[in-house]
Amino acid sequence: MKQTNSLVKTNEPMWKRIWQNNHLRFMLFGVVIGLLPWLSDAGLMKSSTLSYIGNVLIYAVAALGLNLLLGYSGLISLGTAGFMGLGSYIAAYVAKDMELGFWVATLLAILIPTLIGILIGLVSLRIAGIYLAIATLCVSEILLKTFEQLDTFTGGMQGKTTAYPTLFQNPLTRNGTYLLLVVALILVMMLTHNLVNGQMGRALHAMRGSEVAAQAMGVNLLKYRLIAFSLATAYAALAGALYVFFIKFSYPSVWNLNLSLYILAAVVIGGFRSIYGTVLGAFVVWAIPDLVLKNLPVIGEINGLAYIFNGILIILVVMFAPGGIGGLWPKILRLKDKLLGKNKQDKEPKEAGDAV
Amino acid sequence: MGNELGTILQLFLRSLETGSVYALAALGIIIIYRTSNITHFAQGSMGMFNTYIVTYLFTSFSMPLWASTLCGIAAAVLIGFVVDLLVIRHTKKISPVAKQIITLGLIMVFLGLSPMLFGVDPLLLPRFIQSGDISIGGAAISYNAILNICTGLVLMIVLFYVLQKTKMGLAVRTTASNESTAMLMGVPTRKVTLAAWAVAGVLGCLSGVMIAPTTTVTTTLMNAVQVNALFACVLGGFQTFYGPVLGAYIIGIGRNFLVYYVSSVWGEQIMYLLILIFLIFRPNGLVGKKFIKKV
Numbered sequence: 001m002k003q004t005n006s007l008v009k010t011n012e013p014m015w016k017r018i019w020q021n022n023h024l025r026f027m028l029f030g031v032v033i034g035l036l037p038w039l040s041d042a043g044l045m046k047s048s049t050l051s052y053i054g055n056v057l058i059y060a061v062a063a064l065g066l067n068l069l070l071g072y073s074g075l076i077s078l079g080t081a082g083f084m085g086l087g088s089y090i091a092a093y094v095a096k097d098m099e100l101g102f103w104v105a106t107l108l109a110i111l112i113p114t115l116i117g118i119l120i121g122l123v124s125l126r127i128a129g130i131y132l133a134i135a136t137l138c139v140s141e142i143l144l145k146t147f148e149q150l151d152t153f154t155g156g157m158q159g160k161t162t163a164y165p166t167l168f169q170n171p172l173t174r175n176g177t178y179l180l181l182v183v184a185l186i187l188v189m190m191l192t193h194n195l196v197n198g199q200m201g202r203a204l205h206a207m208r209g210s211e212v213a214a215q216a217m218g219v220n221l222l223k224y225r226l227i228a229f230s231l232a233t234a235y236a237a238l239a240g241a242l243y244v245f246f247i248k249f250s251y252p253s254v255w256n257l258n259l260s261l262y263i264l265a266a267v268v269i270g271g272f273r274s275i276y277g278t279v280l281g282a283f284v285v286w287a288i289p290d291l292v293l294k295n296l297p298v299i300g301e302i303n304g305l306a307y308i309f310n311g312i313l314i315i316l317v318v319m320f321a322p323g324g325i326g327g328l329w330p331k332i333l334r335l336k337d338k339l340l341g342k343n344k345q346d347k348e349p350k351e352a353g354d355a356v
Numbered sequence: 357m358g359n360e361l362g363t364i365l366q367l368f369l370r371s372l373e374t375g376s377v378y379a380l381a382a383l384g385i386i387i388i389y390r391t392s393n394i395t396h397f398a399q400g401s402m403g404m405f406n407t408y409i410v411t412y413l414f415t416s417f418s419m420p421l422w423a424s425t426l427c428g429i430a431a432a433v434l435i436g437f438v439v440d441l442l443v444i445r446h447t448k449k450i451s452p453v454a455k456q457i458i459t460l461g462l463i464m465v466f467l468g469l470s471p472m473l474f475g476v477d478p479l480l481l482p483r484f485i486q487s488g489d490i491s492i493g494g495a496a497i498s499y500n501a502i503l504n505i506c507t508g509l510v511l512m513i514v515l516f517y518v519l520q521k522t523k524m525g526l527a528v529r530t531t532a533s534n535e536s537t538a539m540l541m542g543v544p545t546r547k548v549t550l551a552a553w554a555v556a557g558v559l560g561c562l563s564g565v566m567i568a569p570t571t572t573v574t575t576t577l578m579n580a581v582q583v584n585a586l587f588a589c590v591l592g593g594f595q596t597f598y599g600p601v602l603g604a605y606i607i608g609i610g611r612n613f614l615v616y617y618v619s620s621v622w623g624e625q626i627m628y629l630l631i632l633i634f635l636i637f638r639p640n641g642l643v644g645k646k647f648i649k650k651v
Contacts, residue, residue, distance in 0.1 A: 307468025
């Protein structure tokens with residue numbers, strides 16, 4: 001499916017060529033989710049639903065970062081929420097207290113957590129295995145405590161508030177900020193796509209196959225692990241900044257371990273190394289419990305339903321469908337081909353979870 | 357000066373109490389790690405859930421505390437069995453990373469089950485021995501703290517005796533060192549793993565019951581215990597059973613002294629930083645052996 005751009009035959013119809021261009025497809029996806037505010041304005045969709053979808057887009061950005069780390073290097077970070085929180089507080093502080101505007105705020109909100117991430121990575125990635133998980137867990141505990149105690153910067157337990165951002169002297173409304181989220185997500189999706197299909201992606205793929213073999217081929221394990229972890233941190237920090245601009249507040253209690261687990265759930269359910277899968281995973285994790293399960297009779301009344309739903313889903317996916325939603329796609333394609341009687345085995349991806 | 361010495365002694369005794377809580381939880385984590393090759397992130401959450409059961413039986417059915425604790429232990433054994441039989445047993449072929457993710461999924465399940473079954477309001481669990489202090493060399497310590505310290509020590513002595521001196525312990529150690537060889541030698545590794553999950557559950561439940569009177573019983577009850585127990589394992593090294601116990605007591609002592617002498621707000625965080633720095637120099641922990649990766 002991927003990397004077919006160069007192989008596209010010139011005599012194919014126009015729509016097919018557009019469809020086969022990955023970047024155009026990302027943009028098409030962006031246009032589709034970018035149309036939702038009009039649905040909401042036209043009264044076809046509840047206004048609160050748009051907030052939920054906005055949430056999904058924000059967390060999808062963080063999940064895409066974690067997927068780069070977990071899907072390719074098999075390393076778990078439990079500090080996603082901590083870095084998101086840090087990004088959100090920096091963005092709010094720079095935009096509101098220092099009045100430096102959206103762009104500077106977002107840039108700083110990405111840069112500072114990423115630098116901290118690189119530092120942690122340098123220390124903990126030398127030691128293999130679960131140490132990154134534990135080091136990031138520790139750092140996110142420290143960050144959480146800082147959010148609670150550093151009143152002047154974070155507003156303490158009362159939290160920090162901010163306004164919708166102003167772009168080019170143009171104050172955005174909720175719908176405008178939502179479109180900003182869409183643009184950010186699409187850009188992140190494209191960036192991720194380019195990264196994993198470029199030189200870095202090949203190195204990461206080699207590492208995933210066999211670390212020893214990759215090392216023998218001259219892949220510097222520490223370097224690529226560090227890059228993957230820094231990217232995960234940067235994505236999380238960006239997601240945090242987007243969060244504070246869309247939701248307009250940031251409390252310490254939001255950025256706890258449970259949020260990191262939710263983001264992990266989105267990655268696992270969506271499927272490792274799958275870009276669209278991760279976005280769908282974020283949708284399953286954040287939107288399904290609030291939009292679907294809560295409206296069901298009896299079941300909807302249960303406290304903690306979202307946790308149980310996502311927890312069981314994680315366990316089931318890991319045990320029975322390790323490819324997640326992204327891994328199901330090639331199977332669906334195969335089923336479709338079988339039903340239509342086509343026999344195009346050469347086009348099928350070799351491994352579940354590799355496609356999309 | 358005498359007063360100063362008294363403070364130090366008091367801090368030390370209190371550290372022994374927190375240390376035992378961490379040590380019990382850490383022992384649970386290490387038993388699971390050694391027998392199932394899983395980093396057990398859900399040890400705290402399962403302990404939290406079982407503590408909820410104890411508290412619920414105590415407050416809603418006004419059962420005596422010892423009886424509800426016994427019921428909690430029984431529940432812990434049962435839940436351990438269920439988790440192993442339903443989930444862990446079927447994950448033999450799954451990568452260690454995926455197994456860790458499963459325990460993260462377990463955390464979410466127990467986080468969701470607790471408010472569903474026991475409500476969202478915080479509950480209170482009293483101490484076993486309500487009142488009474490004893491003075492040792494100028495340091496006051498409650499009877500309950502002594503009970504906690506002794507329970508921890510007795511449990512650990514029993515566990516280590518079983519592990520080192522009995523046939524059952526030999527089976528556990530064989531499974532821990534190499535599961536497939538153990539199976540070929542006729543060790544019932546499935547039973548060993550099943551028992552390990554039950555034992556870990558009981559240890560988690562007891563550490564929860566010990567820590568609960570110092571705070572309220574909510575879903576976040578065991579968060580600090582889980583984090584510290586994991587750190588104890590890292591500090592002590594994952595290769596031995598006694599390393600994490602040692603690590604747990606060091607963390608307990610270090611934490612209380614830092615909180616008292618350096619900063620009441622940042623003491624615990626400084627402790628975490630120190631452990632991270634320590635790991636740079638000794639990545640395999642205090643008593644850990646170097647793990648050699650074979651191709």
